[in-house]
Amino acid sequence: MRKTSFHRTDPFSKLTHLRQGVTKYGPAPHKPVLLLAVMRGMDEGWISGNRIELTPELVGAFKSIWQEVVTTGHSPLIAQPFFHLKGEKFWHHVEYPGFKGWSAATSSCKTIGMLQKTISHVELDPELFALMVSPVEREVLRQTLLKTYFPDASLSNGVSYWDQVSDQILAESSVEYQAQIKSLQESLDAASYEEEVFVRGGVFKKQVPRIYDNTCCISGLKVETSINASLIDACHIVPFSQSHDDTITNGLALCPTLHRAFDRGLIAINPDTYRVIVSTRMTEPVTSTYSIQQFQGLEINLPKSEKYHPSKENLTAHLERFVGNF
Structure with missing residues (x-):
């Protein structure tokens, strides 16, 4: 044969x-x-x-x-x-x-x-x-x-790299996390640092909506699917490029429209009351069902655990950045 x-x-x-x-x-x-x-x-x-x-x-x-x-x-x-x-x-x-x-x-x-x-x-x-x-x-x-x-190696079901980063984002304080990012930036070459930040950003985008029960903290929009798709974004309160902070307290769960409005300073969150502030520098049709003005003064939905509540310091920094809009 x-x-x-x-x-x-x-x-x-x-x-x-x-x-x-x-x-x-x-x-x-x-x-x-x-x-x-x-x-x-x-x-x-x-x-x-x-x-x-x-x-x-x-x-x-x-x-x-x-x-x-x-x-x-x-x-x-x-x-x-x-x-x-x-x-x-x-x-x-x-x-x-x-x-x-x-x-x-x-x-x-x-x-x-x-x-x-x-x-x-x-x-x-x-x-x-x-x-x-x-x-x-x-x-x-x-x-x-x-x-x-890899004849001498085997794969285990231990803690993955993704889980390690998730633990840091969920458990570390902003100060600890920022110090770690600074250390990585100083010790890694540009390509390695780029990949590190890419993974961490991906974990942030998964964990923030999860902590907020996959619900927009302003509009209450919640859509669950049987596919790997989401209509809720993870929004950095202070951009990562400025803060180097991917911890949960530097995040908000927002629908895409309100995410864009927040990033452009058309809405902010009062750091003392957690109520929405809408910019006075925009106009909308009064009859629109989708008006952003309808959220003025609305108290946002917060995570159940207080340790994940948005940082008052970061909300203040965002408000001060766009102070001329309000």
Whole structure:
């Protein structure tokens, strides 16, 4: 009987023959770690179709798995493997309009900012995707990757990188959190810091609405869906670029329209009474059902736990920033 042999067209063969960059630390582990992160996304449900986006969840999973399986001195950056996996022929970039052909014409990309600007998402070969969406086959693929590239490692169900950041955002004071961000900014290179901030921003966007019961704290809008979609935003009271603060007390849960109004200084929150102040520098049709003026003087809905109430100091800073509008 003739032996069955795997060819480069076979999904398992493709995953066990990844082209890895040669570095002073040995073969670069980034590509297999990214593929393991994609599988974790399928495990947890934030990747459900053949559409892999560069999300904070994916970066967080990448960093979690990296901590568990990589023991060399490589830098845990996701941008390059997300870009260079295109060379494996099963990882297909789908570019935004206006950037068609950018991926093929570009030899390298080192920042997630550039990838987010140009790449809408990635699609896998249908044959590989069909295997990945099957829990049984996905586990076989996962063990194949581990055995091939990380034979001495295993994946646990311990505290993930995402959970570590969530704990910091939920439990730390603004002062502690800001000190930590300052330390990261001073110790990390620009690309690593960019990815760190990207993940933390993603956690903030998930945790603030959760703390507010996925409800706009001003309008009371609450829409729950069976898909990974939300109509409630996490709004920084003082922008992260100024505050370096992703803690819950620097956040509000708002519907998109009121989020935009808050960011532009058309509404504010009285730091003493937690009541809405609407700018005097705007006009609206009086009969409009969607008038922002209707919220003037309304007390916002606060989180059940007082420790998560918006910081009076931050609300004051926001009000002072737009003082001429009120």
